[in-house]
Amino acid sequence: MVERASTNGLQITQPYLDWRRLPKPILGLAPMDGVTDSACRHLQKKYGKPALVYTEFVAVERLQVGDWALLKDLHYDESQRPVIAQIYGHEPERFLWMAVFLCELGFDGIDINMGCPAASVVHRGSGAGLIRTPKLAQEIVRAARRGVELWRNGATVHDIPGLPAHLLAQVEARRNALSAPFQARRPVPVSVKTRIGYERPQAREWISRLLEAEPAAIAVHGRTLHQRYRGAADWEQIAAAAETARGSCTLVLGNGDVRNYEDAVQRAACYGLDGVLIGRGANGNPLVFRPDAEDLLAAEPHLLLRIALEHAQLHEETISKGHPPRFLPMRKHLGWYARGFPGASYLRRNLVQTSSAAEVEALLAPYI
Numbered sequence: 001m002v003e004r005a006s007t008n009g010l011q012i013t014q015p016y017l018d019w020r021r022l023p024k025p026i027l028g029l030a031p032m033d034g035v036t037d038s039a040c041r042h043l044q045k046k047y048g049k050p051a052l053v054y055t056e057f058v059a060v061e062r063l064q065v066g067d068w069a070l071l072k073d074l075h076y077d078e079s080q081r082p083v084i085a086q087i088y089g090h091e092p093e094r095f096l097w098m099a100v101f102l103c104e105l106g107f108d109g110i111d112i113n114m115g116c117p118a119a120s121v122v123h124r125g126s127g128a129g130l131i132r133t134p135k136l137a138q139e140i141v142r143a144a145r146r147g148v149e150l151w152r153n154g155a156t157v158h159d160i161p162g163l164p165a166h167l168l169a170q171v172e173a174r175r176n177a178l179s180a181p182f183q184a185r186r187p188v189p190v191s192v193k194t195r196i197g198y199e200r201p202q203a204r205e206w207i208s209r210l211l212e213a214e215p216a217a218i219a220v221h222g223r224t225l226h227q228r229y230r231g232a233a234d235w236e237q238i239a240a241a242a243e244t245a246r247g248s249c250t251l252v253l254g255n256g257d258v259r260n261y262e263d264a265v266q267r268a269a270c271y272g273l274d275g276v277l278i279g280r281g282a283n284g285n286p287l288v289f290r291p292d293a294e295d296l297l298a299a300e301p302h303l304l305l306r307i308a309l310e311h312a313q314l315h316e317e318t319i320s321k322g323h324p325p326r327f328l329p330m331r332k333h334l335g336w337y338a339r340g341f342p343g344a345s346y347l348r349r350n351l352v353q354t355s356s357a358a359e360v361e362a363l364l365a366p367y368i
């Protein structure tokens, strides 16, 4: 990820995300709303070492309304780099200013969600709704890229129209806390995550329209919007997307139903892809990204339970901090971690009733 950038012939060391230089196949953690929060990404990165992680998707409208929770949802720590912020919406202008905002926060990449099937999102023409309006989808990619360019030319949070003072102050504080290379006005690539079609699979038509806007990468989930999560992901359509992009400046990643490292590598090779994103397969199992997962588990059979405790502790210190503490979102993770060994279902039943990391520790003590 660390590349040398040249400015007027002067070589400077500047870390930035260059999709084309990531080792292939690129294995990334797919964004999952309500799942891949900062604590989750931290543990996935620490134990699974995916090449990329994405935030949960964030609505671009939240910027101008001054949503207090926005910066909480866009929290990340340095260990997660390269970390990509995923955003959604339907008004290009808002993507432009959100891009400036995200660059100021030090994100390594910006990803535009064109795959969410939720009715509340699609009805407004956002998420997978954009598959029906390819011209608007292109405008949005271009607007986000213009935002990055504005920022590279000196724009700051102060230039964002109508940004509430409290957000402005918080972003400045975060920006000042970044180390120098991440404060630098480096190139921040804009990518897209989408599906193979709206009502019917139409990867070739849709991806060729997206390519006109030259995103750095397109991650393709092999289902249509209408399928939501039903049926199996269609990897032939994903391969068609990759073939359509061949020779362009855009990388293509496949996504859908990948369950382990070998499967990911095999699919990338078989379908001509630059990489693969794994979502649900990583739930409670960061080792899904690792070629040596079996060896690690043979050496420490309850490694995942040790990771579960560390996750619960970090969740408590970060996400669930406050009054009252919100430990509830951690419970589903605990259920996912406790699988595949004698007594797992009994342990799981108890874990999903915990309200603190201390309670989790007491339950896991016999195992780790």
Ligand SMILES: Cc1cc2nc3c(=O)[nH]c(=O)nc-3n(C[C@H](O)[C@H](O)[C@H](O)COP(=O)(O)O)c2cc1C
Pocket (backbone or CB within 6 Å): 030, 031, 032, 033, 034, 035, 055, 056, 057, 086, 113, 115, 116, 193, 221, 255, 256, 257, 258, 277, 278, 279, 280, 281
């Ligand atoms: C609970 C949940 C939340 C999701 N949230 C997002 C999201 O915020 N952004 C996005 O692009 N995709 C989201 N997805 C889709 C996943 O990124 C991925 O495309 C899909 O789950 C298929 O991949 P998988 O079979 O590896 O899970 C979500 C999926 C799930 C199950």
